[in-house]
Amino acid sequence: MGHDHDEHEKQDRDARLAEAVAMRGRGDREEARERLVALAARYPEDTEIAYQTAWAHDVLGLETEAVPHYERALAGGGTGDGGLDADDRRGALLGLGSTYRCLGRYEDAVALLTGAVEEFPDDGSLRTFLAMALYNTGRHHESTSLLLRLLAATSEDPSVRQYRRAIDHYAGDLDAIG
Structure with missing residues (x-):
């Protein structure tokens, strides 16, 4: 019974999660949030459900309520630790960092996003x-300096590209003369 029960439980969890995410995609944001809150209560260790629940609060402007869900989503670490896959982890880091910032928790945002940039150095967002x-x-x-370096590295504007090396150079010392 154990294996069949576990398999059925996983299918039920997957179906409920997919339904809530689809609901949010259709614009039924409040109902999706309510379903995800119920799922998060039922599966408190599930990092994917925690992430989706955080996001459901975020899109409704419920930043304070989103924080514990983001924090739970990220507590699992990376995929190998039973945590989020890389794309969801990156999204959760961005979401939580942005949410901290919106709530005026600027130092928390800097600390979290500094670590996120180290983990995902190619992510411009x-x-x-x-x-x-x-x-x-x-x-x-x-x-x-950070924004100038990002601009120099990623801009497709021909006039920016023309001065890419100079922009990158001056980004290192904005107070330099000459």
Whole structure:
């Protein structure tokens, strides 16, 4: 009985999660949130459900309520630790960092997003949100430098591309003369 029961339980969990996510996709955000809250209560260790529940609160502007779900989603670590896959982990880090920032928890946002950028160095959105959080903590030089480096590395604007090396150089020392 044990194996069949576990398999049925997993199918039930997967179906309920997929239904709630589809519901949110159709615009039934409040009902999706309620279903995800119930699922999160039933599966408190499930990082994927925690992430989806955090997101469901976030899209409704319920940032404070989203935080514990984001934190639970990230507590599992990476995929090998029973945690989120890389894409969901990246999304949860961005979501929680942004949420901390919206709540005025700027130092928490900087700490979390700094670690996220180290973990996902190629993700420009994480660097952008880190730059905003750095600005909020008064670290304007670091914030501007980060954004200039990101602009130099990713812009397709021909006039920016033409000055890419100079922009990148000056991003290192904005107070330099000459």
